[in-house]
Amino acid sequence: MAAFYSGSLILWYKANSGKLKEPVSDMGVNNKDLKAILREKYAREGYDALTSEERVQLALSYTERPKAAEEAARRLMEEYGGLTAAADSDPYFLMKGCGLSEMSAVLLGLLRETGRLPEDRFPRLTDxxxxxxxxxxxxxxxxxxxxxxxxxxxxxxxxxxxxxxxxxxxxxxxxxxxxxxxxxxxxxxxxxxxxxxxxxxxxxxxxxxxxxxxxxxxxxxxxxxxxxxxxxxxxxxxxxxxxxxxxxxxxxxxxxxxxxxxxx
Known part of the structure; x- marks a missing residue:
């Protein structure tokens, strides 16, 4: 498993032990690999284990090329801070201001409409x-x-x-x-x-x-x-x-x- 951060490092975890290994450069990591890494982390550890930026990157990895997905995720985080605010934005501004493809803008809109984007989907309901x-x-x-x-x-x-x-x-x-x-x-x-x-x-x-x-x-x-x-x-x-x-x-x-x- 891995935690992906903005910059140029992927921290690689062995799936069978979960122990931190040496960081590996993300140069040469293709879109399929990045999707697999984040998808595995999501499946194994759940939504809360993903950082806000990882959530954006995972969503955009299905609709953007690797470099475009990374850059769009970075710009979305700078402009909106996370998926929820970005999905509430007009698709035109997402495409114009953050460089998203039309497909990505539509995807975020669909996620918003299906109600799948609260930053904390699984809170503690203590009162x-x-x-x-x-x-x-x-x-x-x-x-x-x-x-x-x-x-x-x-x-x-x-x-x-x-x-x-x-x-x-x-x-x-x-x-x-x-x-x-x-x-x-x-x-x-x-x-x-x-x-x-x-x-x-x-x-x-x-x-x-x-x-x-x-x-x-x-x-x-x-x-x-x-x-x-x-x-x-x-x-x-x-x-x-x-x-x-x-x-x-x-x-x-x-x-x-x-x-x-x-x-x-």
């Missing part, structure tokens, strides 16, 4: 404010209802997320079995559930309350507590654990802090 902000970023602007489940470790750091169900602008249904399968496959310490209300009111409906109670009870049988169910709109959220603690009676807090008002 209701952090959980609310995280799920607003995932679901707040969606035009239709969607419910997601997020698996967390013992430090309440999100490990992975999945869409449980997608509905219309006025309703949604999901399976407790699917939630249970996801939690077990993810080796979750606990899970968070969230869905959006496109109309803007984040107060839980009667169906929301009933479905949450059913899910909470089902997950307790698996010894995987539901830490919270967060309902979001484009700018607000409601923590059901904060508003309706009776639904979570008997559920360990998992170190999750309920604080502040129920709706922001």
């Amino acid at each position: 209701t404010a952090l959980a609310g902000a995280y799920f607003i970023s995932l679901l707040g602007k969606l035009p239709k209802e969607q419910i997601v489940i997020a698996a967390a470790d013992s430090r309440l750091k999100i490990k992975r997320t999945a869409v449980l169900a997608a509905g219309t602008d006025s309703g949604i249904r999901f399976s407790c079995r699917r939630a249970a399968e996801f939690a077990l496959q993810s080796d979750a310490y606990c899970v968070f559930v969230s869905h959006n209300h496109p109309a803007g009111d984040t107060m839980p409906s009667g169906e929301d309350k009933a479905a949450t109670l059913t899910l909470v009870k089902a997950m307790l049988l698996l010894d995987v507590p539901v830490a919270d169910h967060i309902i979001v709109s484009s700018g607000n959220y409601t923590s059901m654990r904060e508003m309706l603690p009776e639904i979570f009676k008997g559920v360990p807090d998992c170190g999750y802090k309920v604080k502040g008002s129920a709706e922001r």
Whole structure:
């Protein structure tokens, strides 16, 4: 594995030991090699192991020639500081100001639209404010209802997320079995559930309350507590654990802090 830095060095790691070896000059490293190095690091260590510049380089290595990818990544970092800000920019400015090809500008736009670019995709959700902000970023602007489940470790750091169900602008249904399968496959310490209300009111409906109670009870049988169910709109959220603690009676807090008002 390798960590790639701006400049002319690649720090090479042996895949079977992970120990640092002598730095190797990147002269002669072609685009395929660079992609393989960064792709292997991503696959082995995860998104958080990549630096902001490595994320940019990996994305652009699929659409730019080696030298062009390196130069474009450097200019993007100088101008925008990372993928998120760059993807929010107008494609014309990306091409004109940073020298990206049209293909690269389109790629960044697509990544933005699919919501895959938060600089910290897997934060620690240690309290209701952090959980609310995280799920607003995932679901707040969606035009239709969607419910997601997020698996967390013992430090309440999100490990992975999945869409449980997608509905219309006025309703949604999901399976407790699917939630249970996801939690077990993810080796979750606990899970968070969230869905959006496109109309803007984040107060839980009667169906929301009933479905949450059913899910909470089902997950307790698996010894995987539901830490919270967060309902979001484009700018607000409601923590059901904060508003309706009776639904979570008997559920360990998992170190999750309920604080502040129920709706922001």
